[in-house]
Amino acid sequence: MLRGSNLLRLADYNQAVILDLIRREPGASRTDLQRTSGLASQTISNITRRLIDAEMIRESAPSDAVRGRPSIPLTVNGDGAFAVGVHVDPARLTILLLDAAGEVRHRQQLRTPQATNPDEMTALIAVSTGRLIRESGIDRDRVLGLGIAVPGPLDVLTGVVLDPPQLPMWRDVRLRADLHDATGMPVLLDKDVTASATAELRKSAASDFLFLYLGSGVGASVVTQGQVLRGASNNIGEIGDILVDPTAEDLGWSGRRGGLAAACVPEALVIQAVQAGLMPLPDLTDYLAIDDACTALCELAAGGDAAASAILDRAARRVAVGIGVLVNFIDVPRVVLGGPTWNRLSGAFLPVLEDAVRHELVVSRETFTVVGSAVGEQLAAQGAAELVMDHFLAPRASVLVMD
Amino acid sequence: MLRGSNLLRLADYNQAVILDLIRREPGASRTDLQRTSGLASQTISNITRRLIDAEMIRESAPSDAVRGRPSIPLTVNGDGAFAVGVHVDPARLTILLLDAAGEVRHRQQLRTPQATNPDEMTALIAVSTGRLIRESGIDRDRVLGLGIAVPGPLDVLTGVVLDPPQLPMWRDVRLRADLHDATGMPVLLDKDVTASATAELRKSAASDFLFLYLGSGVGASVVTQGQVLRGASNNIGEIGDILVDPTAEDLGWSGRRGGLAAACVPEALVIQAVQAGLMPLPDLTDYLAIDDACTALCELAAGGDAAASAILDRAARRVAVGIGVLVNFIDVPRVVLGGPTWNRLSGAFLPVLEDAVRHELVVSRETFTVVGSAVGEQLAAQGAAELVMDHFLAPRASVLVMD
Numbered sequence: 001m002l003r004g005s006n007l008l009r010l011a012d013y014n015q016a017v018i019l020d021l022i023r024r025e026p027g028a029s030r031t032d033l034q035r036t037s038g039l040a041s042q043t044i045s046n047i048t049r050r051l052i053d054a055e056m057i058r059e060s061a062p063s064d065a066v067r068g069r070p071s072i073p074l075t076v077n078g079d080g081a082f083a084v085g086v087h088v089d090p091a092r093l094t095i096l097l098l099d100a101a102g103e104v105r106h107r108q109q110l111r112t113p114q115a116t117n118p119d120e121m122t123a124l125i126a127v128s129t130g131r132l133i134r135e136s137g138i139d140r141d142r143v144l145g146l147g148i149a150v151p152g153p154l155d156v157l158t159g160v161v162l163d164p165p166q167l168p169m170w171r172d173v174r175l176r177a178d179l180h181d182a183t184g185m186p187v188l189l190d191k192d193v194t195a196s197a198t199a200e201l202r203k204s205a206a207s208d209f210l211f212l213y214l215g216s217g218v219g220a221s222v223v224t225q226g227q228v229l230r231g232a233s234n235n236i237g238e239i240g241d242i243l244v245d246p247t248a249e250d251l252g253w254s255g256r257r258g259g260l261a262a263a264c265v266p267e268a269l270v271i272q273a274v275q276a277g278l279m280p281l282p283d284l285t286d287y288l289a290i291d292d293a294c295t296a297l298c299e300l301a302a303g304g305d306a307a308a309s310a311i312l313d314r315a316a317r318r319v320a321v322g323i324g325v326l327v328n329f330i331d332v333p334r335v336v337l338g339g340p341t342w343n344r345l346s347g348a349f350l351p352v353l354e355d356a357v358r359h360e361l362v363v364s365r366e367t368f369t370v371v372g373s374a375v376g377e378q379l380a381a382q383g384a385a386e387l388v389m390d391h392f393l394a395p396r397a398s399v400l401v402m403d
Numbered sequence: 404m405l406r407g408s409n410l411l412r413l414a415d416y417n418q419a420v421i422l423d424l425i426r427r428e429p430g431a432s433r434t435d436l437q438r439t440s441g442l443a444s445q446t447i448s449n450i451t452r453r454l455i456d457a458e459m460i461r462e463s464a465p466s467d468a469v470r471g472r473p474s475i476p477l478t479v480n481g482d483g484a485f486a487v488g489v490h491v492d493p494a495r496l497t498i499l500l501l502d503a504a505g506e507v508r509h510r511q512q513l514r515t516p517q518a519t520n521p522d523e524m525t526a527l528i529a530v531s532t533g534r535l536i537r538e539s540g541i542d543r544d545r546v547l548g549l550g551i552a553v554p555g556p557l558d559v560l561t562g563v564v565l566d567p568p569q570l571p572m573w574r575d576v577r578l579r580a581d582l583h584d585a586t587g588m589p590v591l592l593d594k595d596v597t598a599s600a601t602a603e604l605r606k607s608a609a610s611d612f613l614f615l616y617l618g619s620g621v622g623a624s625v626v627t628q629g630q631v632l633r634g635a636s637n638n639i640g641e642i643g644d645i646l647v648d649p650t651a652e653d654l655g656w657s658g659r660r661g662g663l664a665a666a667c668v669p670e671a672l673v674i675q676a677v678q679a680g681l682m683p684l685p686d687l688t689d690y691l692a693i694d695d696a697c698t699a700l701c702e703l704a705a706g707g708d709a710a711a712s713a714i715l716d717r718a719a720r721r722v723a724v725g726i727g728v729l730v731n732f733i734d735v736p737r738v739v740l741g742g743p744t745w746n747r748l749s750g751a752f753l754p755v756l757e758d759a760v761r762h763e764l765v766v767s768r769e770t771f772t773v774v775g776s777a778v779g780e781q782l783a784a785q786g787a788a789e790l791v792m793d794h795f796l797a798p799r800a801s802v803l804v805m806d
Contacts, residue, residue, distance in 0.1 A: 162766075208635040222733075232734055232735050232736050233768070235734045236732070236733060237732060238731040238766060239732050240765075241728070241763070241765065242645075243646035243649060246649030246661055258649055329623060329640060329641065329732070331641075332635050333636070362556065362643075363556040363641060364556075365636070
């Protein structure tokens with residue numbers, strides 16, 4: 001049994017409220033906590049003493065008090081608890097260790113082994129997780145659990161990966177239970193877009209935005225009034241079939257012709273590059289080969305190749321049509337893009353997207369913005385770890401973890 | 404000044420909590436209220452006494468108590484408060500009177516006068532509202548206010564109608580202030596789809612659904628976990644430009660070719676009927692002429708005309724593609740259709756829609772359903788009145804009313 005998680009699971013509700021307030025407002029004093037929580041000062045004293053003794057929070061140097069007792073800022077002790085975050089994209093596998101203060105301590109990105117069955121993947125994640133924890137030198141007993149973000153569709157309640165189009169060997173995989181057996185840790189399974197939006201919400205000041213995920217696939221999530229929408233079946237964001245160009249070329253591809261996936265996922269971009277004579281056809285059953293070919297296409301465009309640039313420019317304009325559909329529907333003032341493919345596409349997409357989306361909007365928006373993620377490429381893994389932290393440390397625990 | 408609204412605006416927070424609980428759970432006893440509110444029994448006694456004295460609630464015959472004092476069911480007194488609800492669709496103008504128990508007391512549907520400027524419309528609504536209240540014989544002092552639902556885009560915070568494509572003479576109209584001046588009532592302005600979803604949520608047991616509005620235009624709203632999403636600028640649901648058929652015919656029309664509006668709004672359906680030789684071209688600047696022609700088309704189809712049926716069948720299949728886009732994105736298990744045009748289209752649409760939408764879904768949903776509104780054609784007006792009730796009677800008042 002893990003000491004850290006036991007400590008926190010036995011914690012009472014008020015303790016969770018106080019810890020959560022300190023997590024969200026680092027530097028809050030006991031007086032601040034009393035005001036925001038409504039709890040009695042003696043209760044605050046007792047709880048903060050317990051949390052300090054458990055090494056979950058610590059006192060910083062007091063600020064100069066204007067009058068009366070100095071106000072001592074309380075902050076979360078990063079070493080007090082940890083969570084592992086994993087993100088399985090068909091081409092990239094990310095594993096990281098997040099501390100209770102929200103800092104990524106260690107991070108590892110691998111190329112996702114191809115033609116791998118779920119059992120091999122589970123074993124790889126378990127071994128990599130063990131090594132990450134060992135190499136980081138942290139107290140393993142303080143690791144609360146492992147969060148894993150994967151492409152949908154999922155059955156989050158039972159922890160099962162249903163039939164993601166991009167993981168053809170993964171059908172009805174009990175990934176949460178399997179990873180629990182392989183690691184001995186509590187495991188939380190969630191969709192890549194939901195985990196990504198969660199991480200973005202933590203790092204960004206914005207409370208209403210559309211998040212667009214670009215990886216081996218394309219997906220979306222919505223944050224409204226500071227809440228991540230996850231959908232009634234936790235499968236928000238299947239947007240690949242949205243028609244964005246009725247005149248689009250035939251890619252001879254499984255996705256919908258003229259759809260958003262055909263406009264921007266690496267496989268479709270690579271097929272377009274092949275059709276333009278820019279490169280030979282890679283093995284389309286190998287997401288690593290596709291990923292490498294996509295990288296090559298982006299490098300050609302960055303180097304000034306007109307045909308490569310035209311492909312990415314057209315992709316950006318098609319993506320803008322899709323974003324327009326979503327923004328017109330859900331009414332948000334901000335769009336954030338991220339995911340494993342985003343860093344490679346941003347150079348071609350960012351100069352085009354905002355104006356092109358604006359052109360699609362029915363309601364004119366003076367402050368409308370399109371930006372890249374504030375978190376970076378590991379955001380789905382980081383979000384999965386944040387969801388684990390929330391499960392154990394926030395007062396309203398989700399019911400999505402098995403242990 | 405209105406006695407009813409004064410009474411309720413001076414009410415304290417706990418009183419609003421108790422009244423809201425009785426509104427949502429008619430028949431609750433004082434013991435039930437104590438349990439659900441957490442307030443002390445003496446507080447409950449005082450508040451219910453005040454509410455009974457103010458004729459806002461009443462006691463029903465006590466049920467047989469198993470032991471101890473009989474439990475007296477409390478219900479909202481329908482005559483305790485009223486709200487006027489108005490819905491301006493370019494072809495239909497609906498005005499109704501809702502009582503505090505959620506019953507529609509009087510309802511009036513007019514054909515929206517065409518080529519009317521906003522001042523004339525405001526005057527018409529004020530006169531009709533006065534007559535509705537007089538003829539209903541209710542106590543005018545107990546009318547809390549008037550809610551009005553209109554097509555977007557709106558600036559709900561300032562109460563201004565911005566530039567709805569279907570009300571060409573309405574540009575930056577201060578409708579809330581103008582209606583307040585004309586009626587002397589507090590006025591709440593909101594979007595047609597938001598008001599409709601609010602009314603549907605009240606009448607239906609479902610807490611997660613997509614609402615599709617079919618009137619002179621097409622729009623949508625989302626209810627998730629029992630909350631109506633309204634969008635960051637209160638302009639949720641602009642879906643008319645979603646591409647649903649890349650091979651769609653050219654209608655010579657302002658809307659996007661192949662878009663959802665071109666697939667199903669009366670004007671587009673009528674143009675298709677004209678192109679098929681079913682009827683002469685009506686005056687397309689006259690929404691009443693369009694509405695009548697649309698009625699004629701639906702009657703032709705209901706009477707077995709193959710060409711008319713083909714138009715509506717194609718419309719249903721295109722609408723299904725649009726619904727598929729929205730359901731895949733937002734992840735809901737239920738779609739509800741309503742609005743002024745729905746009753747005429749439902750006969751052709753309902754047999755087709757559910758299976759056709761299912762065909763579009765990325766996540767398979769055993770329980771997915773498509774249904775017509777439980778409220779009926781007046782649902783936007785009813786929802787606007789419900790929003791007024793909530794503003795005055797619910798503990799978390801919105802900030803959207805001016806008075």
